[in-house]
Amino acid sequence: MAFLTKLEELFMLAVFHQNGPAGLVDIRKYLLDKTGKDWAIASLYIALDKLKKKGFVETYKGEPKRVRGGKARRYYLMTERGTQVLAQTWKMQEGMWKDFVSSLARNNQTDE
Amino acid sequence: MNKKSYPPKSALHFLMGFMDLDERENFAEYMDSVYRELLLAKGQKSARAWFWSQFIRSLPGLVKKSIEGGIFMLKNYIKAALRNIRRQKVYSTINIAGLAVGLVCCMLIFLWVHDEWSYDRFHKNANRIYRAVIVDPSVGADKKVSVTPIPFAPEIKTEIPEVVYSARISPGSMKFLYKDNRFEERGLFVSPDFLKMFSFPFVQGSTEKAIVDPGTISISEQAAKRIFGPKDPIGQILSTERGWEFVITGVFRNVPFQSHLQFDYLVNFRHLEQMGRDLHRWSDISFFTYVMLDQHADIRQVARKMTECHNTHLPELEATYQLQPLKRIYLDPPYMFDMAVHGSRQSVIAFSIIAVAILLIACINFINLSTARAARRSIEVGLRKVVGAKRGQLVRQFLSESTVVTVMAFLLALGATVLLLPAFNTLVSKQISIAILKEGFVILGLLSIVLFTGLVSGTYPAVFLSSFQPIRVLKGAHGKSIRQSFLRKMLIVLQFSLTVAVMTGVLSVEKQLRYIRQMDLGYDRSHLLVVPMQRDMRRQYESLKQELLRNPNIMSATATANLPMYLQSGTVVDEWEGKTTEKKVHLKILWVDEDYVKTFRMEMADGDFFSKERSTDRYGFVLNQAAVRAMELESPIGKRAEINMTEGYIIGVVKDFHFRSVHHAIEPMVLISEPGMFHNMVIRLAPNALRTQDTIRYVETLWEKFAPDQPFVYSFLDERLNSLYRGEQLMGTIFRWFSGLTIFIACIGLLGMASFMAEQRTKEIGIRKVLGASVPGIVGMLFREFTKWVIIANVIAWPVAYYFMNKWLQNFAYRIDLGVWTFVLSGLAALAVALLTVSYQSIKAATANPADSLRYE
Numbered sequence: 001m002a003f004l005t006k007l008e009e010l011f012m013l014a015v016f017h018q019n020g021p022a023g024l025v026d027i028r029k030y031l032l033d034k035t036g037k038d039w040a041i042a043s044l045y046i047a048l049d050k051l052k053k054k055g056f057v058e059t060y061k062g063e064p065k066r067v068r069g070g071k072a073r074r075y076y077l078m079t080e081r082g083t084q085v086l087a088q089t090w091k092m093q094e095g096m097w098k099d100f101v102s103s104l105a106r107n108n109q110t111d112e
Numbered sequence: 113m114n115k116k117s118y119p120p121k122s123a124l125h126f127l128m129g130f131m132d133l134d135e136r137e138n139f140a141e142y143m144d145s146v147y148r149e150l151l152l153a154k155g156q157k158s159a160r161a162w163f164w165s166q167f168i169r170s171l172p173g174l175v176k177k178s179i180e181g182g183i184f185m186l187k188n189y190i191k192a193a194l195r196n197i198r199r200q201k202v203y204s205t206i207n208i209a210g211l212a213v214g215l216v217c218c219m220l221i222f223l224w225v226h227d228e229w230s231y232d233r234f235h236k237n238a239n240r241i242y243r244a245v246i247v248d249p250s251v252g253a254d255k256k257v258s259v260t261p262i263p264f265a266p267e268i269k270t271e272i273p274e275v276v277y278s279a280r281i282s283p284g285s286m287k288f289l290y291k292d293n294r295f296e297e298r299g300l301f302v303s304p305d306f307l308k309m310f311s312f313p314f315v316q317g318s319t320e321k322a323i324v325d326p327g328t329i330s331i332s333e334q335a336a337k338r339i340f341g342p343k344d345p346i347g348q349i350l351s352t353e354r355g356w357e358f359v360i361t362g363v364f365r366n367v368p369f370q371s372h373l374q375f376d377y378l379v380n381f382r383h384l385e386q387m388g389r390d391l392h393r394w395s396d397i398s399f400f401t402y403v404m405l406d407q408h409a410d411i412r413q414v415a416r417k418m419t420e421c422h423n424t425h426l427p428e429l430e431a432t433y434q435l436q437p438l439k440r441i442y443l444d445p446p447y448m449f450d451m452a453v454h455g456s457r458q459s460v461i462a463f464s465i466i467a468v469a470i471l472l473i474a475c476i477n478f479i480n481l482s483t484a485r486a487a488r489r490s491i492e493v494g495l496r497k498v499v500g501a502k503r504g505q506l507v508r509q510f511l512s513e514s515t516v517v518t519v520m521a522f523l524l525a526l527g528a529t530v531l532l533l534p535a536f537n538t539l540v541s542k543q544i545s546i547a548i549l550k551e552g553f554v555i556l557g558l559l560s561i562v563l564f565t566g567l568v569s570g571t572y573p574a575v576f577l578s579s580f581q582p583i584r585v586l587k588g589a590h591g592k593s594i595r596q597s598f599l600r601k602m603l604i605v606l607q608f609s610l611t612v613a614v615m616t617g618v619l620s621v622e623k624q625l626r627y628i629r630q631m632d633l634g635y636d637r638s639h640l641l642v643v644p645m646q647r648d649m650r651r652q653y654e655s656l657k658q659e660l661l662r663n664p665n666i667m668s669a670t671a672t673a674n675l676p677m678y679l680q681s682g683t684v685v686d687e688w689e690g691k692t693t694e695k696k697v698h699l700k701i702l703w704v705d706e707d708y709v710k711t712f713r714m715e716m717a718d719g720d721f722f723s724k725e726r727s728t729d730r731y732g733f734v735l736n737q738a739a740v741r742a743m744e745l746e747s748p749i750g751k752r753a754e755i756n757m758t759e760g761y762i763i764g765v766v767k768d769f770h771f772r773s774v775h776h777a778i779e780p781m782v783l784i785s786e787p788g789m790f791h792n793m794v795i796r797l798a799p800n801a802l803r804t805q806d807t808i809r810y811v812e813t814l815w816e817k818f819a820p821d822q823p824f825v826y827s828f829l830d831e832r833l834n835s836l837y838r839g840e841q842l843m844g845t846i847f848r849w850f851s852g853l854t855i856f857i858a859c860i861g862l863l864g865m866a867s868f869m870a871e872q873r874t875k876e877i878g879i880r881k882v883l884g885a886s887v888p889g890i891v892g893m894l895f896r897e898f899t900k901w902v903i904i905a906n907v908i909a910w911p912v913a914y915y916f917m918n919k920w921l922q923n924f925a926y927r928i929d930l931g932v933w934t935f936v937l938s939g940l941a942a943l944a945v946a947l948l949t950v951s952y953q954s955i956k957a958a959t960a961n962p963a964d965s966l967r968y969e
Contacts, residue, residue, distance in 0.1 A: 024142040025149075038162070042170030045131075045139065046177050074138040 002054070002085050010035065011047050012078070012086055015057055021075035048076060056082030119147045119163045127167060130174040132181070133502075189512035196513060197520075200485075203864075207481050208521045210860040211565065214474025215525035217853050218561055220536050221467035223529075223544050226554060228460050231370045231442035235311045237404055240276075242411070242435035244268075244401040244418055245447055256434070258447040260401040261394045261426060264418075265303065268401075272417045274409035279306040280381060281373075281400040283451045287353040290339050294353070294823075297335050299377030301384055309404045310373075316346050317362025326380040330362035335376040353821075356383070369543045372442045372452040394426040400451070403435070411435050456839050458920070459846075466850050469610045471561065473854060475569040476603045477861035478514070482573035483600055484868030494582040506578035514570030522562045539849070540842060572599075601901065604865060608905030608942055609912070611858045615938035616913035618851040620930060621844045624921065627928045628837055634769025636713040640829035641795040641808065642675060643815070646822045650790050656818050657793075665798040665807040670711040671790035673703035675829070676771030677836055683782075688753035690745060697742045699735075700771070700781040701756060703789035709766060711796045719749040719764030722785040731760035732785065737768045739780035755782055770926075773836040777925035794829070855942075859949045862898070866950035869894065870957035877957055878965035890958035895947055902946050906939040913938075 004012065014030045015022050024044065031039055051057045062073045078086075124143060128136045143163070150159040197204040232238060244264070246257040265280035282301040287294055300306075307319045314322065315333060322330045329350060336345040351357045358379065367374055381399075385391050405414060418433035436444065443457040496506060530546055537544055548554050645653065657669050679700050686696045706722040708714075717737055726732075733755055740748050748762045768778045797807050808826065815824045834841070870877075877890055914930060921927040 024138065025145050028142075028146065038165075040169035040173065041139070041142065041166050042173035042177075045135070046173050049135075049177075073141060074135075 002056075002088075004085065004089055005047075007043065007047050008051060008056075009086075009089060011044060012051060012056060012082060015048075015076050016078050016083065016086060021060070021062070021077050023073055023075055027076065051082070052076075055079055056085055117148065117151060119143050119159075123163075123167055127170060127174060130171075130178040185508070186512065189509050190516055192509060193513035193516040197517065203481065203485065204517070206860050206864060207478060208517055208524065210477045210857050211474050211518065211521035211569075212524040212528065213853055214470050214477075214857055215521055215561065215565065216528045216532065217470045217850055218467045219525060219529045219558060220532065221463050221470075221850070222557055222561065223533075223548065223554070224536075224540060224542065225460055225464055225467070226548075226557065227370065227542055227544050228443065228455050231455070232372055232438050234368055234370065235309075235438065237309060237311070238438055240407065241309055241402060241404050241438040243438065243441060244403060244415075245434050245436050246397075246422075246431040247434055256447040257397070257431075258400060258450045258452075259398050261422065262389075262391050262396050262399045263394060263425075264422065265305075265399065265401045265403075267425065268403065268418055268421055269305075271421050272414060274406045274414050274417075275403050276406055277305040277309040277404040279303050279309055279402045281306065281402065282381060282384065282398065283375070283400075286377070288339060288350045289353060290350065293339075295335075295339050296823075297331075297376040298374065299379065300373070300375045301379050301381040303381050305404075306378070306402075309402060312364050312367065314362050314364045319362075322362040322364075323378050323380045325361075326382040326386065327357075327359060328361040328380070329358035330364055330378045331360060332364055332366050332376045334366050336360075336363050356386075372454070374453060395429065397429075398449075402438070405435075456843075458923075459839065459843050462843070462916075462920075463846060463850075466614065466847075466854075469614065470850065470854055470857065471565060472568075473607050473610055473857050473861070475565055476607045477857060477864065478517070478565075478569035479572050480600055480603055480861055480868075481864035482510075482514070482569075483576050484864055489577060490580050491586065493577055493580045494586040497580075497582040498586070503578045507574045510574035510577055511566075511570045514573065515566045518562055518566040518569070521565075526558075539845060600865075604862070605901050605905045605908065607858050607861055608902050608946065609909040611854055612906050612909035612938050612942045613913040613916075614847075614851045614854050615941060616909065616935055617917060618844075618847050619934045619938055620913075620917040620921070620928070621840070621847050623928050623934065624924065625837070625840055625844050627926075628774055628840070628924075629834075631770070631774060631926065634714060634767055637830045637833055639797045639799050639804075640712070641797055641811070641826055642829055642832065643793045643795065643811070643824065643826045645671070645791055645793050646819065649815075649819045649822060650787070652818050653787070653790060653793070656814065659814050660795065660811065663807060663810050665800060665803050666811075667796040667798055668707050668711045669793060669795045670707040671705045671787070671793050672708060673701075673786075673789040673791050675792060675794075675832065676702065676769070677773065677833060679771055679781075683756040685743070685753060685755050688743060688745075689751040692744050697739070697780055699739055699755065700779055702771070702781060702783045703786045704783050705785060705787065705790065708783065711794055712769075713796075714769055715767045717765045717767045719762070721764050721766070722783075731758065732763040733760050734764045734766055734783040735762055736766050736778070736781045736783075738778045739782060740765055742780040756784065758784075774926040775924050855945060859945060862946055862949045863953070866894075866898075866953035869897065869950075870953045874957065874960070874965040877960070878962035881962040882966070887955075887958045891951075891954050894950070894954040894957065898946055898950050899943065902939075902943045906935075906942070910935050910939075 010031065011027070014027045014034075017030055018026055024041070027044065028039065028041075031037070031044075048057060052059060056079060057076050058079050059074050059076055062075055124140060128139060131139055143166070147159050147163055150162050197208075235241060243258065244260050246260065260280075262280065265278045269275050269278040280303050283298070284301060285296060285298045287296045289295075302323060304323055307322060313319075314330070317330060322328070331339075331345065331350075339345070339350070340348065345360045345363055348360050349357055350360060362378075364378070367376075382391070390396065403414075405411070415433045415435050418435075419431065422433065423430050441452055443455050443460065445456075446452065446454045493506060497503075501509075526549075530549070533544060533546060536542075549558075649656070653671055657671075660666050660669050679702060682698055682700050684696050684698055704722075706724055709716065709721045719734075721734060722732060733753060735743075735748060745751060745762075748765055751762045753760065753762060766783065770778060771781065772779075795811065797804060811826070812824045815822075873894075877885075880890060880893075913935070917930055921930070
C-alpha cells in the first residue's frame with residue numbers, strides 16, 4: 001500500500017472534500033478553515049504536483065473565462081486510486097488510533 | 113482600479129520564473145484572486161502582508177523544485193547529446209579529437225607558463241624582497257649589473273630605515289672530501305639575514321643558528337644523501353680540498369626547482385675573510401645584495417637612498433641603483449655577472465599567445481562543424497519545434513550537446529596531458545609534476561579553459577540552429593541563412609590567418625637558428641676541446657703543452673683566461689697615442705697565449721700576433737677591429753697605449769670575431785699575453801672522428817701524470833656555444849610541435865567545411881554536370897572558393913607575423929632578413945595543405961552521378 005506524508009494526506013483530503021473539480025483558491029480556503037493555517041502556495045503546489053505524478057490526483061483545464069485575458073483555469077480532481085489510498089490510509093490509521101486509545105485507557109485504569 | 117489592487121507584478125513574475133511554463137498562469141490567477149479577496153475583506157495592508165509572506169515562504173520550495181526539474185531535463189539533454197554523438201561517429205570523432213588536441217596543447221602550455229610564472233613565489237615574503245642592481249651607464253644604457261660592493265648590504269641596513277633585512281650573497285663551489293671520496297657541490301656564502309628573509313625550511317638544525325658561525329655549514333638533503341648516505345650528517349665534519357673544515361649544523365630541504373637561487377650548501381660569508389678576502393673594500397663590486405623592505409616602503413625612494421649611500425662611499429665609481437622584485441628576477445634577462453637561473457619572459461608571452469590561438473582554432477572548428485551540419489539537423493529542429501519545443505529549450509539542448517563533447521574532449525585531453533607530461537618535461541627540460549593538477553589555481557585555470565571552450569564553441573551553433581523556422585525547414589528549404597553564413601567564412605579565414613602566422617613564425621625562427629649555427633664567427637668552432645686548469649696545472653702548462661703536441665692528432669693548443677663567450681673582464685682606456693676623440697673606450701680583455709689565434713684559426717687584419725721569440729710582447733696589445741674603430745686609430749700598429757694599468761704598444765689587429773652570443777654586436781676588445789691568468793686550456797683536435805676518443809684519453813693520461821689530484825673535466829667548444837642559444841632552440845622546438853598541431857587542427861576544420869560545401873552544392877553540381885560541366889571544371893570551381901579564403905587569410909596574417917617576428921629578431925645583433933619568401937612559402941604551404949584537405953570531398957562531389965543528386969527534383 002502507498003504511504004502518504006501528513007501534508008499529502010491533508011491536501012488530498014482538501015481536494016476530496018470539494019466533491020468535484022477544485023481550484024487552488026477553494027483548496028486553500030478549506031485548509032485555512034480546517035487547520036487555521038495559511039499554507040505557503042509553493043508547498044501546496046509542489047505537493048499536488050507530486051501527487052499528480054503518483055496518480056492520486058489529476059488536473060484538467062477548465063473553460064477559458066473572461067478574467068485574466070481568457071486564460072483557462074486549472075482544476076484538481078481525485079482519481080479513483082487516490083480515493084482508494086485515502087480510504088486505506090484511514091483504515092490503517094483508525095486501527096492504530098483505536099489501539100492507542102484503548103491502551104491509554106488501560107494505563108489509566110491500572111494507575112488508579 | 114488602481115495599481116495596488118494587484119499583487120506586485122515583478123515579485124510575482126520572479127516567482128513564476130521558477131515554475132513550469134504551463135503552471136504559471138494558474139499560479140498567477142490564484143495569487144490574484146486570493147489577493148483581491150483579502151484586499152476587499154481586510155484592506156490593502158493585510159493583502160500585501162499576505163503576499164509577501166507567501167513570497168518568502170514559497171521561494172525556497174520553488175527554487176528547490178526547479179533545480180530538481182533542471183537536473184531531470186539535463187539528464188534528458190545529455191542522453192540526447194550522447195545519442196547524437198553515437199549516431200554520427202565520424203563527425204563526432206573529428207570534433208572531439210580536434211578539440212582534445214587543442215586542449216592538450218593548451219593545457220601543456222598552460223602548465224609550462226604557470227611553471228615559469230611561479231618562480232620564487234614560494235617565499236613567504238616574496239612580495240617584499242628585492243635585489244639591488246646597478247644601472248651602469250658606462251657599460252650601456254640598457255645594461256644592468258647584478259652585483260654590488262661587498263660592504264653595501266650591511267651599510268644600507270643601518271642607513272636606510274625601510275630595509276628590514278639585507279643579505280649579501282656570493283656564489284661558489286667547494287670540493288668536499290669524505291672517506292676518500294670527492295664531492296663537488298655548488299653553494300652560497302651568505303650573511304645571516306639570508307635565512308630570515310627567504311623561506312628555505314630546515315629539516316634538521318635551526319634556521320636561527322644555521323649560518324651564524326663561519327666554521328659551520330648547512331647542506332641540502334640531497335647533498336647529505338650524496339655524501340653521507342643514510343648516516344646522520346649533523347655534527348659531522350666536512351673538510352674541503354683546500355684544507356678547510358666545517359661542522360655540519362643544519363640540513364635544509366632541497367631548494368625547489370622554481371628558485372632562481374640554486375645551492376647545496378650555505379656557509380657564513382665571513383669564511384671568505386678567513387680565505388683572505390677583504391670584506392670591507394667598497395671597490396670590490398662582487399656580492400649580490402638582496403633586501404627585504406618594510407611593508408609600506410616606496411621602492412624608488414629606497415633605490416635613491418641606495419644610490420646616495422653607494423656614491424658617498426665610492427665617489428670614484430658612481431652608480432645608480434634599482435630594485436628588482438624577487439618574483440621578476442627569473443623572467444628578467446640576465447644582468448651582468450648574474451648567477452641566477454633565467455627564463456625568458458618573451459617565450460612565456462609567445463607561448464601564451466600560441467596556446468590561445470590553438471584553442472581558438474579548435475573552437476572555430478567546433479563552431480564550423482556544428483553549423484555546417486545544420487542542414488542535417490534542421491529537420492530535427494523543425495520537428496521539435498512543431499511538437500512544442502521552445503527556442504530556449506533548443507538552445508539548452510544544443511549547449512548541453514556541446515558541453516558533453518567538450519567534457520569528453522577535456523577528459524581525453526587530461527588523460528593525454530598526464531601521459532605526455534614526462535615527454536613534455538624532457539622536451540622543455542622542466543620538472544613539472546602531475547601533482548600540480550591538484551593545485552587550486554591550476555584546477556581553476558583548466559576549468560576555465562574548458563568552460564571557455566564549451567561556451568565559445570557551443571553558443572553560436574546553439575543560437576543558430578535553434579533559429580530555424582519549422583515551416584521552411586520541413587518544406588526542404590535550408591534557407592538563405594545557412595548558405596550565406598558570412599560569419600562561418602570569416603571564421604575559416606581567421607583560422608587560416610592564425611595558421612599562416614604561426615607557420616611564418618616557425619619558418620623565421622628556424623631560419624634564424626640555422627643562420628646562427630652556420631654563421632661565420634670569425635674562428636673555427638669545431639674540434640676544440642676545452643679543459644679548465646687549476647693553479648698547479650697552470651705552473652706546468654708549458655711542459656704539458658709540449659707533451660700534448662707530440663700526439664699527431666693534436667694540432668695545436670693554447671691557454672686563455674676564459675672562453676670567449678663568457679668574457680666579462682673589461683677595462684676603460686683613456687690614453688693612447690694618436691687619440692683624436694674625447695670619449696673613453698670600454699674594452700673587453702682576453703688573456704691568451706701566443707698560440708691563441710692559431711688554435712682558434714682566427715685571422716690577423718694587421719701586424720703580428722704574440723710570439724715567443726719577442727720578449728717585448730710582455731708589453732704588447734692586440735686589438736680587434738671593433739676596438740680600432742672605436743678608438744678611431746688610422747694606423748694602429750706601434751701606437752702606445754695604457755690599457756689595464758699597463759703601458760704598452762699595439763702590435764697587431766685581429767679580425768673581428770664573435771665572442772658572445774649573436775644577440776650582441778661585436779664589442780671592442782684587447783688581447784693580452786699574461787700566463788698568470790690562464791684558467792682554461794683549449795686544444796684543437798684533428799678532424800678525425802674515429803680518433804677523437806683516443807685523443808681525449810691521451811690528454812687525460814697526460815693530465816693525470818701532471819696533476820694527479822685534479823679532476824680532468826672537458827667539454828667541446830661548439831657544444832658550449834650551442835648552449836648559449838638554449839632558449840632559442842627551446843622556442844624553436846616548441847614552436848615546431850605546436851605549429852604542426854595548429855595545422856592539423858585547422859585541417860580537420862577545413863575537412864568539415866569541405867564536406868559541408870559539397871553537401872550544400874550537390875544539386876548545383878548536378879545541374880552543372882547535366883548542362884555539360886566537366887569534372888576538372890567543377891573541382892576547380894570548388895577549389896577557387898577555398899583558394900580565395902586562404903589568400904585573404906594570408907593577407908591578414910602577413911603583417912601580424914611580420915610585426916611579431918621582427919620584434920623577436922630585434923634581440924639579435926646579427927639576424928636574418930625577413931624575406932618575402934618566408935611569407936610566400938608559408939602562404940603556399942597553407943594553400944597546399946588546404947587544397948589537399950578539401951580535394952577528396954571536392955572530387956567526390958564532382959564525380960557524383962547527377963542522376964542521384966537530382967532524383968528528387
